[in-house]
Amino acid sequence: MHKTTLEKANSAESMFSVSALNVKNKKTQKLYSVLFLMMTLLLILPVLVILGTLIVKGGSMISIDFLFTDPVNGMTEGGVFPALLGTVWLVSLALLVSVPLGIAAAIYLSEYASDNWFTRIINLAIINLAGVPSIVHALFGLGAFVMFFGFGTSILAASLTLAIMTLPVVIVSTRESLQAVPHAFREACWNMGATRWQTIRRVVLPNAVSGILTGVILEVSRTTGETAPIMFTGAAFFLPFLPQGIFDQTMALSLHLFVVSTQVPNVPEALPYAVALVLIGMVLLMNSVSIALRMYLRGQKKW
Amino acid sequence: MVEKTVVDTEFDRVVKAQKCKIEVNDLTISYAGKAALSDVSLKIYENEIFGIIGPANAGKTSFLKSLNLMNTFDANMKVEGDIRFNNRDIHQLRNVYALRSRIGVVFPLPVGLPLTIYENVALSPRLRGIKDKTSLDQIVERCLQRAALWDEVKDRLNSLGSLLSGGQQQRLTIARALSQEPEVLMLDEFSIAVDPVTTMRIEDVLKELKHEMTIILVTNLVQQAHRLADRTAFFLDGKCIEIGDTEALFNGEVKDPLTLDYIEGRFG
Ligand SMILES: Nc1ncnc2c1ncn2[C@@H]1O[C@H](COP(=O)(O)OP(=O)(O)OP(=O)(O)O)[C@@H](O)[C@H]1O
Ligand SMILES: [Mg+2]
Numbered sequence: 001m002h003k004t005t006l007e008k009a010n011s012a013e014s015m016f017s018v019s020a021l022n023v024k025n026k027k028t029q030k031l032y033s034v035l036f037l038m039m040t041l042l043l044i045l046p047v048l049v050i051l052g053t054l055i056v057k058g059g060s061m062i063s064i065d066f067l068f069t070d071p072v073n074g075m076t077e078g079g080v081f082p083a084l085l086g087t088v089w090l091v092s093l094a095l096l097v098s099v100p101l102g103i104a105a106a107i108y109l110s111e112y113a114s115d116n117w118f119t120r121i122i123n124l125a126i127i128n129l130a131g132v133p134s135i136v137h138a139l140f141g142l143g144a145f146v147m148f149f150g151f152g153t154s155i156l157a158a159s160l161t162l163a164i165m166t167l168p169v170v171i172v173s174t175r176e177s178l179q180a181v182p183h184a185f186r187e188a189c190w191n192m193g194a195t196r197w198q199t200i201r202r203v204v205l206p207n208a209v210s211g212i213l214t215g216v217i218l219e220v221s222r223t224t225g226e227t228a229p230i231m232f233t234g235a236a237f238f239l240p241f242l243p244q245g246i247f248d249q250t251m252a253l254s255l256h257l258f259v260v261s262t263q264v265p266n267v268p269e270a271l272p273y274a275v276a277l278v279l280i281g282m283v284l285l286m287n288s289v290s291i292a293l294r295m296y297l298r299g300q301k302k303w
Numbered sequence: 304m305v306e307k308t309v310v311d312t313e314f315d316r317v318v319k320a321q322k323c324k325i326e327v328n329d330l331t332i333s334y335a336g337k338a339a340l341s342d343v344s345l346k347i348y349e350n351e352i353f354g355i356i357g358p359a360n361a362g363k364t365s366f367l368k369s370l371n372l373m374n375t376f377d378a379n380m381k382v383e384g385d386i387r388f389n390n391r392d393i394h395q396l397r398n399v400y401a402l403r404s405r406i407g408v409v410f411p412l413p414v415g416l417p418l419t420i421y422e423n424v425a426l427s428p429r430l431r432g433i434k435d436k437t438s439l440d441q442i443v444e445r446c447l448q449r450a451a452l453w454d455e456v457k458d459r460l461n462s463l464g465s466l467l468s469g470g471q472q473q474r475l476t477i478a479r480a481l482s483q484e485p486e487v488l489m490l491d492e493f494s495i496a497v498d499p500v501t502t503m504r505i506e507d508v509l510k511e512l513k514h515e516m517t518i519i520l521v522t523n524l525v526q527q528a529h530r531l532a533d534r535t536a537f538f539l540d541g542k543c544i545e546i547g548d549t550e551a552l553f554n555g556e557v558k559d560p561l562t563l564d565y566i567e568g569r570f571g
Pocket of ligand 1: 335357359364366
């Protein structure tokens with residue numbers, strides 16, 4: 001009895017004193033936090049170096065004119081307008097196809113499908129599709145859209161190839177956003193006699209839409225940089241005119257970068273850097289929109 | 304909505320002929336092969352409060368779930384036996400949604416949907432096709448009043464229901480169940496997250512409500528069953544040990560001494 005009171009007094013006292021062990025723990029703690037901070041800094045180093053190099057070497061060429069004029073003189077001078085426009089065309093058309101399809105598939109998989117062998121095979125297929133290298137997608141697009149469906153090398157064929165490529169990622173990210181909505185909400189709705197679709201429309205989708213949007217925008221930024229899939233299917237080396245419709249070929253930023261840095265003689269040193277800067281600028285812009293959206297929506301937590 | 308009216312008339316015809324609201328025969332419920340409730344047969348009459356008491360693991364929640372066909376949400380859950388709602392076998396229903404919309408449920412853990420308080424209560428009327436703003440306003444106010452929540456939220460009907468306190472969310476859940484204008488209201492330990500004063504207020508409301516609907520009240524508080532229930536069933540380890548008039552049971556007129564032991568708190 002006496003002893004336990006004493007121990008209690010001791011332990012109460014220990015909150016206000018510092019033992020050797022405490023000091024050591026504190027030091028280790030500090031050491032690790034610094035170590036991890038260093039690793040994090042190391043991680044952003046490449047980003048800074050890349051951006052820095054591009055800005056130093058190509059920044060001087062960037063201007064409104066550069067963005068909105070055609071390349072001239074065997075692509076050694078002028079701007080990147082057709083390539084910029086082409087990339088916008090390709091990416092938008094690709095998303096127009098992959099986003100509705102992907103979201104529909106994700107809703108089916110997350111909200112309707114029961115867990116059976118069929119669903120498992122579909123999931124497996126999606127995971128594998130996401131892992132297929134882009135050059136394989138390129139060859140598939142060439143075989144399927146350019147040749148089999150007879151679209152020729154065109155914006156349509158290239159966009160569809162990109163769409164197939166982005167589809168699994170759209171599905172996975174959408175499904176994750178849907179699953180992030182707690183199951184209890186669905187059951188509460190079903191218990192009121194709501195059908196699956198009523199539940200999805202009124203409760204699940206409105207609360208998943210932020211995540212879905214973020215995923216889609218990130219996907220845009222990834223698609224923007226793809227080169228291989230469009231090279232065989234619709235993107236051209238150089239075109240003296242702008243595409244008039246989806247059956248025309250188009251230039252694209254990513255391919256243009258490849259071309260001016262490896263294929264064209266007598267290119268001024270700054271040009272490839274400037275093209276790369278435009279490309280990265282586009283991607284960063286999309287990413288910032290996505291991050292801003294995420295931050296905005298995180299501030300609106302609903303449960 | 305068209306389907307619903309068809310079922311309506313059929314149901315209504317049967318209701319008039321019979322006073323028995325829910326009847327189960329040889330009801331057996333199992334999860335992944337493990338029995339949670341076995342061979343329960345009982346009747347629940349219209350406009351009564353039917354209490355179910357029993358210790359944890361007795362199968363009370365499972366019983367409620369089966370009445371509402373919630374086993375369709377859980378591939379593990381198997382329900383065997385007869386369940387009759389308004390004298391008709393619910394396993395032969397073509398329109399599960401109509402059945403569920405006639406049964407309001409309140410589970411122990413409150414679920415405020417991530418909608419505004421107003422929309423939480425207006426959702427079920429909207430699903431039934433009510434669009435008129437004044438009707439919706441009326442329903443929302445009446446249901447929140449009855450669930451003893453109106454005074455606390457009437458000035459912020461447009462804030463999120465999922466961010467209310469636990470006890471408030473529970474009352475919101477009750478309001479939502481009432482907004483279904485159900486024929487049967489199932490309450491599973493509704494007072495777990497609600498303070499004693501509010502519990503009393505809700506209990507008073509339940510006494511009123513039984514003139515309009517049938518209430519099944521699962522409770523851990525035997526005294527709550529005593530205060531409210533007309534008849535009470537005692538469940539133990541997946542079996543229905545006894546069903547009887549509440550007053551009689553609490554006066555010690557039991558067939559199985561276990562019931563009295565439980566009522567008087569001698570085990571559990
Ligand atoms: N979703 C489920 N999956 C698997 N087993 C379950 C599930 N729900 C309940 N059970 C099992 O069924 C049995 C009865 O559970 P039930 O929830 O019906 O009891 P209860 O009487 O409501 O208990 P309590 O008073 O603690 O709420 C328990 O053994 C439980 O483990
Ligand atoms: Mg329970």
